[in-house]
Amino acid sequence: MTNNITPLKDIASELLQKDNYLILTHRHPDGDTLGSAFALCRALRKLDKNARVVCSDVIPDSFDFLYDKMDEIIFEPDYIISVDIANPQLLGEKYEHLADRIDICIDHHHSNNVVASLRYVDGDTAANCEIIYDLLKLMEVEFDKDIAACLYTGISTDTGCFKFSNTTPRSHKIAAELMEYGFDLEKINYRMFEEKTVSRVLLESLIMKNMEYHFFGRCCVAKVLRNELEKTGAKEDELDGLTGLPRQIKGVEVGVLIREQVDSGCRISVRTKAPTDASEICANFGGGGHVRAAGCTIDLPIDEAKEELLKVIAKVLGED
Numbered sequence: 422m423t424n425n426i427t428p429l430k431d432i433a434s435e436l437l438q439k440d441n442y443l444i445l446t447h448r449h450p451d452g453d454t455l456g457s458a459f460a461l462c463r464a465l466r467k468l469d470k471n472a473r474v475v476c477s478d479v480i481p482d483s484f485d486f487l488y489d490k491m492d493e494i495i496f497e498p499d500y501i502i503s504v505d506i507a508n509p510q511l512l513g514e515k516y517e518h519l520a521d522r523i524d525i526c527i528d529h530h531h532s533n534n535v536v537a538s539l540r541y542v543d544g545d546t547a548a549n550c551e552i553i554y555d556l557l558k559l560m561e562v563e564f565d566k567d568i569a570a571c572l573y574t575g576i577s578t579d580t581g582c583f584k585f586s587n588t589t590p591r592s593h594k595i596a597a598e599l600m601e602y603g604f605d606l607e608k609i610n611y612r613m614f615e616e617k618t619v620s621r622v623l624l625e626s627l628i629m630k631n632m633e634y635h636f637f638g639r640c641c642v643a644k645v646l647r648n649e650l651e652k653t654g655a656k657e658d659e660l661d662g663l664t665g666l667p668r669q670i671k672g673v674e675v676g677v678l679i680r681e682q683v684d685s686g687c688r689i690s691v692r693t694k695a696p697t698d699a700s701e702i703c704a705n706f707g708g709g710g711h712v713r714a715a716g717c718t719i720d721l722p723i724d725e726a727k728e729e730l731l732k733v734i735a736k737v738l739g740e741d
């Protein structure tokens with residue numbers, strides 16, 4: 422059931438039939454899940470339908486240009502749609518209860534195991550927003566600068582501003598077409614890739630201070646302790662942009678960021694260089710993701726979680 426793939430054109434025609442849509446994004450929202458959701462929401466509203474976007478977590482301020490401040494209309498959805506959500510756990514606490522009520526799943530993670538009656542998953546696409554772009558074309562929605570800004574945000578963030586290995590000529594071609602709609606490219610790029618809060622700079626120095634090296638410098642692990650995080654005044658979501666820091670170091674093949682969680686356990690982000698598979702490492706702990714970027718949670722105190730992780734990384738690097 423989870424392997425069924427529905428042609429995108431069938432999903433497009435289904436979306437033209439009904440009137441009320443609830444769109445789900447993943448917890449710890451990023452540019453791609455939000456860009457996908459708000460592009461689709463704007464498109465559906467343009468077609469005079471009711472649509473709204475929800476997220477378990479607070480949407481960071483830096484994404485406020487994706488949506489208009491408007492009163493949320495309350496309606497009973499005909500369809501519940503998930504975008505960029507690889508597995509039901511990623512719905513987060515507030516929306517987990519909808520896991521078995523998803524009607525349409527649109528995603529770009531190979532590991533996707535969301536159950537839905539209509540399902541389109543293309544793991545070879547750099548960003549989910551590229552799929553939404555195709556979907557809106559099939560729905561014959563008229564693009565505008567706001568829809569284009571949403572789609573560009575997802576494509577640019579999931580490709581690391583067109584730098585990651587997942588970037589394709591098609592990513593560039595779509596982005597080029599979106600630019601024609603005249604959104605503020607400079608503002609979005611500044612917000613997504615340059616702007617830092619004071620707390621963020623403190624956070625970076627904290628991570629750098631806590632970096633430790635294993636396996637002759639082939640693996641770098643940075644721990645973020647709860648009490649140290651609080652001292653910086655940074656919000657949890659600010660760490661999302663810093664998961665790549667350990668991998669930046671020359672000679673490091675596997676970069677790991679371990680964050681101590683509020684209640685218990687740790688959140689792990691793994692970033693790798695070719696040919697090491699990050700999702701393979703995270704799969705050992707029930708997580709997943711992409712070849713170069715993956716994540717998981719380990720329900721252990723931070724030092725024990727690190728040790729468990731290092732055992733797996735040792736095997737992957739042939740250092741066991």
Ligand SMILES: [Mn+2]
Pocket residue numbers: 453454505529548549579
């Ligand atoms: Mn994505």
